[in-house]
């Protein structure tokens with residue numbers, strides 16, 4: 001039986017994560033791989049979707065930073081135990097739009113909560129099953145927010161001040177240097193070019 005792989009896509013608002021995941025999924029399925037595509041916060045089940053609504057609703061402006069972190073992590077546990085781990089056991093390639101590094105970048109670098117606590121909470125939430133590969137899409141905050149804005153109205157986190165988004169971007173850049181499992185991508189290029197780079201790295205991981 002083929003081993004499962006956990007691949008996460010990370011990066012600031014409007015970096016092109018959803019766009020690239022769509023293209024990656026299509027390319028892998030064409031090559032015969034069994035893929036599960038998911039996202040955080042919200043992927044998993046009805047409960048995680050409700051947690052996502054709480055997190056992103058502008059009605060909850062002013063939520064405590066710690067509450068934001070706990071809600072993100074609550075959704076993560078549900079997602080990992082109910083969806084991701086079973087899919088990995090079945091040998092699937094799981095591609096997840098945002099995961100543990102978004103908690104570090106947003107609640108850690110962005111909100112200023114202690115990185116060590118977030119890392120420990122992440123480890124607990126994912127039962128120690130770290131991603132095999134984390135693709136970090138880097139985009140300048142102004143360009144990213146402009147892209148995100150064109151898509152729909154801004155959610156509670158997207159509407160944060162530019163300063164916050166600069167810290168988040170810097171956080172992702174720092175994280176990308178923390179180990180072999182990270183792969184940093186310049187996402188200010190053309191969609192097709194980024195896709196080819198991502199696909200090349202993923203095929204290397206899965207041994208194609």
Ligand SMILES: Nc1ncnc2c1ncn2[C@@H]1O[C@H](COP(=O)(O)OP(=O)(O)OP(=O)(O)O)[C@@H](O)[C@H]1O
Nearest residue numbers: 012013014015016017018019147148187189190191
């Ligand atoms: N490389 C690119 N160049 C120009 N526009 C892009 C590029 N990649 C994506 N876009 C466009 O930018 C917008 C945001 O892209 P997308 O939704 O994929 O980003 P995201 O990282 O998933 O954003 P979010 O964090 O808001 O979920 C979309 O309208 C998309 O078509």
Ligand SMILES: [Mg+2]
Nearest residue numbers: 017018019097
């Ligand atoms: Mg997206």
